[in-house]
Amino acid sequence: xxxxxxxxxxxxxxxxxxxxxxxxxxxxxxxxxxxxxxxxxxxxxxxxxxxxxxxxxxxxxxxxxxxxxxxxxxxxxxxxxxxxxxxxxxxxxxxxxxxxxxxxxxxxxxxxxxxxxxxxxxxxxxxxxxxxxxxxxxxxxxxxxxxxxxxxxxxxxxxxxxxxxxxxxxxxxxxxxxxxxxxxxxxxxxxxxxxxxxxxxxxxxxxxxxxxxxxxxxxxxxxxxxxxxxxxxxxxxxxxxxxxxxxxxxxxxxxxxxxxxxxxxxxxxxxxxxxxxxxxxxxxxxxxxxxxxxxxxxxxxxxxxxxxxxxxxxxxxxxxxxxxxxxxxxxxxxxxxxxxxxxxxxxxxxxxxxxxxxxxxxxxxxxxxxxxxxxxxxxxxxxxxxxxxxxxxxxxxxxxxxxxxxxxxxxxxxxxxxxxxxxxxxxxxxxxxxxxxxxxxxxxxxxxxxxxxxxxxxxxxxxxxxxxxxxxxxxxxxxxxxxxxxxxxxxxxxxxxxxxxxxxxxxxxxxxxxxxxxxxxxxxxxxxxxxxxxxxxxxxxxxxxxxx
Amino acid sequence: xxxxxxxxxxxxxxxxxxxxxxxxxxxxxxxxxxxxxxxxxxxxxxxxxxxxxxxxxxxxxxxxxxxxxxxxxxxxxxxxxxxxxxxxxxxxxxxxxxxxxxxxxxxxxxxxxxxxxxxxxxxxxxxxxxxxxxxxxxxxxxxxxxxxxxxxxxxxxxxxxxxxxxxxxxxxxxxxxxxxxxxxxxxxxxxxxxxxxxxxxxxxxxxxxxxxxxxxxxxxxxxxxxxxxxxxxxxxxxxxxxxxxxxxxxxxxxxxxxxxxxxxxxxxxxxxxxxxxxxxxxxxxxxxxxxxxxxxxxxxxxxxxxx
Numbered sequence: 001x002x003x004x005x006x007x008x009x010x011x012x013x014x015x016x017x018x019x020x021x022x023x024x025x026x027x028x029x030x031x032x033x034x035x036x037x038x039x040x041x042x043x044x045x046x047x048x049x050x051x052x053x054x055x056x057x058x059x060x061x062x063x064x065x066x067x068x069x070x071x072x073x074x075x076x077x078x079x080x081x082x083x084x085x086x087x088x089x090x091x092x093x094x095x096x097x098x099x100x101x102x103x104x105x106x107x108x109x110x111x112x113x114x115x116x117x118x119x120x121x122x123x124x125x126x127x128x129x130x131x132x133x134x135x136x137x138x139x140x141x142x143x144x145x146x147x148x149x150x151x152x153x154x155x156x157x158x159x160x161x162x163x164x165x166x167x168x169x170x171x172x173x174x175x176x177x178x179x180x181x182x183x184x185x186x187x188x189x190x191x192x193x194x195x196x197x198x199x200x201x202x203x204x205x206x207x208x209x210x211x212x213x214x215x216x217x218x219x220x221x222x223x224x225x226x227x228x229x230x231x232x233x234x235x236x237x238x239x240x241x242x243x244x245x246x247x248x249x250x251x252x253x254x255x256x257x258x259x260x261x262x263x264x265x266x267x268x269x270x271x272x273x274x275x276x277x278x279x280x281x282x283x284x285x286x287x288x289x290x291x292x293x294x295x296x297x298x299x300x301x302x303x304x305x306x307x308x309x310x311x312x313x314x315x316x317x318x319x320x321x322x323x324x325x326x327x328x329x330x331x332x333x334x335x336x337x338x339x340x341x342x343x344x345x346x347x348x349x350x351x352x353x354x355x356x357x358x359x360x361x362x363x364x365x366x367x368x369x370x371x372x373x374x375x376x377x378x379x380x381x382x383x384x385x386x387x388x389x390x391x392x393x394x395x396x397x398x399x400x401x402x403x404x405x406x407x408x409x410x411x412x413x414x415x416x417x418x419x420x421x422x423x424x425x426x427x428x429x430x431x432x433x434x435x436x437x438x439x440x441x442x443x444x445x446x447x448x449x450x451x452x453x454x455x456x457x458x459x460x461x462x463x464x465x466x467x468x469x470x471x472x473x474x475x476x477x478x479x480x481x482x483x484x485x486x487x488x489x490x491x492x493x494x495x496x497x498x499x500x501x502x503x504x505x506x507x508x509x510x511x512x513x514x515x516x517x518x519x520x521x522x523x524x525x526x527x528x529x530x531x532x533x534x535x536x537x538x539x540x541x542x543x544x545x546x547x548x
Numbered sequence: 549x550x551x552x553x554x555x556x557x558x559x560x561x562x563x564x565x566x567x568x569x570x571x572x573x574x575x576x577x578x579x580x581x582x583x584x585x586x587x588x589x590x591x592x593x594x595x596x597x598x599x600x601x602x603x604x605x606x607x608x609x610x611x612x613x614x615x616x617x618x619x620x621x622x623x624x625x626x627x628x629x630x631x632x633x634x635x636x637x638x639x640x641x642x643x644x645x646x647x648x649x650x651x652x653x654x655x656x657x658x659x660x661x662x663x664x665x666x667x668x669x670x671x672x673x674x675x676x677x678x679x680x681x682x683x684x685x686x687x688x689x690x691x692x693x694x695x696x697x698x699x700x701x702x703x704x705x706x707x708x709x710x711x712x713x714x715x716x717x718x719x720x721x722x723x724x725x726x727x728x729x730x731x732x733x734x735x736x737x738x739x740x741x742x743x744x745x746x747x748x749x750x751x752x753x754x755x756x757x758x759x760x761x762x763x764x765x766x767x768x769x770x771x772x773x774x775x776x777x778x779x780x781x782x783x784x785x786x787x788x789x790x791x792x793x794x795x796x797x798x799x800x801x802x803x804x805x806x807x808x809x810x811x812x813x814x815x816x817x818x819x820x821x822x823x824x825x826x827x828x829x830x831x832x833x834x835x836x837x838x839x840x841x842x843x844x845x846x847x848x849x850x851x852x853x854x855x
Binding site: 054056057058059062064136137138139140141143144147155158159160210211213214230231232233234257258259260261263264267268270271273430431432433435436437439448449450469470472 | 578579580581583584585586587588589590592593596597599600601629630631632633638641642696697700701704705708711712713714715800801802803804805806810811817818819
């Protein structure tokens with residue numbers, strides 16, 4: 001039995017405080033599980049945060065975006081939650097057993113978990129939700145996630161080849177949920193904090209159809225209930241009295257305001273209307289100087305690259321030469337991009353996987369510790385070897401989608417590459433056009449970014465396998481494929497990940513540029529914001545305000 | 549007159565249909581679809597989505613069933629992006645918002661614009677005229693996407709008088725900045741149009757006659773000059789009104805009003821076909837309707853016009 005999930009271990013002090021408070025008959029409203037010793041709670045426990053865009057869906061199996069997932073983590077609760085650092089802690093499941101062949105997970109659910117309408121949360125609810133995710137009739141965009149989780153028959157169910165009931169999930173009894181997966185998957189439990197795996201209430205969905213997600217109708221099992229949802233304006237949530245751990249919820253009113261303009265959001269933060277906003281590109285140094293206790297920059301699991309098109313038929317001839325690809329990558333001065341353009345503490349990147357990913361060890365990538373002058377010299381040399389020079393310049397096109405920072409980076413790269421004899425044409429296009437062209441291999445070089453789905457290197461590295469649906473540059477390497485396949489069953493896959501990164505560095509199917517940070521303004525009295533969680537999976541039930 | 553109105557309404561139907569067909573085809577001609585995303589969907593998942601939303605059918609059949617849905621059930625279809633909602637719901641939520649701040653802005657723009665224009669014309673070449681022209685040129689060259697952040701900085705951050713955005717069911721405090729941002733440049737255009745046309749009317753024969761028979765200046769202006777002076781303004785107001793009540797993407801974008809202006813632009817960018825078509829039809833129908841209203845008003849203001 002995996003028994004590292006004892007949430008009680010995180011909170012003895014607070015439980016003590018609570019019991020003391022109760023026995024003294026004090027009228028304290030609530031005490032959070034994770035209130036740090038010495039913190040005094042503020043009277044105001046309302047929290048208002050920023051959403052860039054309207055929430056597209058409040059349905060866990062339909063939602064597709066990160067902001068929606070944030071709201072769903074408050075309204076629903078999956079098998080496991082994440083703590084402040086991103087480690088798994090019990091959610092509805094207390095713990096699980098794993099069969100000897102590592103393909104059958106048996107989750108033991110807590111018996112005090114309830115829906116917001118008072119019904120108990122049972123294993124059947126998970127069975128229903130997971131089948132719903134795979135069911136072709138649901139047509140979930142995130143159906144691929146259950147395939148990625150390798151739940152037995154997921155691919156066949158999605159393709160409509162076998163009935164939904166053949167999906168490898170089963171309710172052994174009300175509090176025992178069993179999942180069978182196709183092959184051992186070391187990071188399977190980590191994937192369970194994803195919103196698409198959250199349980200949903202069958203009764204409510206069947207009674208209300210697509211309308212079940214409206215405020216007043218929506219029934220969840222999370223720490224909060226949906227009070228109001230005005231599309232494009234705001235989402236308001238309040239504590240769910242039926243939540244099993246409601247006594248430890250501190251924040252009383254949560255408001256998420258949609259503000260489409262980042263600068264407008266920042267202005268409203270400074271005017272005191274919001275407690276948390278993202279900082280627009282380039283403004284971090286100024287805000288850090290002015291508000292040192294509010295401006296923060298923390299790693300975020302996303303990686304920004306320029307993808308080379310290596311497609312047999314459609315990729316440019318020049319890019320098929322690894323020397324050219326290397327020269328292009330070497331010539332990019334990442335320090336300028338990070339320090340002068342983005343200015344938010346981003347990480348200059350010479351590899352693909354985000355460096356903070358749990359357990360991941362970077363290989364020794366040679367050019368990462370050269371000086372830029374050395375890289376430029378080597379790039380020139382490689383270009384010359386490949387047959388390009390001042391008398392024979394190389395013409396290439398870079399596609400990027402409309403955005404101020406993409407544009408600035410593209411212009412900088414155009415200048416860097418000019419030095420090695422590359423005439424780069426910049427091709428700015430609308431988002432959907434960019435994506436469409438990329439997925440049809442209609443590009444030379446394309447801007448691309450990927451964010452991890454879970455805190456493990458395979459979420460990045462799988463992309464460059466020949467069988468990945470996202471490998472738009474069409475890089476194929478049998479060695480790479482083999483490493484990634486073997487890693488799935490390895491006791492410790494991390495050395496294989498390191499080797500895979502080394503292949504990427506040697507073959508350079510893309511030019512890494514930078515790795516993300518989340519750059520934000522947060523009111524200084526906010527606590528429990530999960531800033532050290534690389535996936536930026538925060539839980540409002542962990543948050544509280546301190547009295548200054 | 550009645551025949552004329554009926555005739556115009558009869559033409560509206562094929563016009564709208566043509567609008568739908570052209571928009572539909574243009575939309576489908578644009579690369580990418582509603583489910584095109586950075587993480588390419590596996591073919592089976594995409595097939596399920598297309599089947600659910602009928603996007604696997606031939607184009608002509610999609611078009612026919614779309615139009616039939618509207619004609620038979622007044623159903624504009626589902627949103628492909630906001631999957632919990634139908635197009636009817638999105639419009640029902642956003643349009644009243646847009647209609648409210650658009651109408652208020654329109655009234656503000658017309659009242660201030662006409663007043664400014666008339667005063668400038670009456671006191672032609674005086675300091676008042678220069679001030680009015682100055683204001684209207686200033687207001688016109690200051691686009692609302694510049695003005696919106698300036699308003700926000702001034703009233704929300706610096707003075708702290710107004711909430712920075714939201715709608716709250718139409719509370720006046722949430723309406724002030726959207727209305728200023730939306731009405732200013734229209735007010736400027738109306739002021740300049742009114743001024744020019746008023747100046748012309750003031751030198752015409754019937755005004756000279758009115759003055760000659762000894763009418764007080766206020767009566768000359770209000771009774772004899774204003775009505776004909778407003779004719780060219782009126783033809784500008786029809787489309788302007790439609791423009792204002794069908795939303796401003798800038799206002800929705802900066803002030804989170806939740807109107808349909810932003811939904812319209814988003815739907816085009818997201819390839820949210822049904823939402824985009826629904827709002828196109830709404831805007832088209834309103835344009836046709838208010839052009840007709842303007843034409844009827846014309847006949848009322850200018851007795852020389854007969855239909």
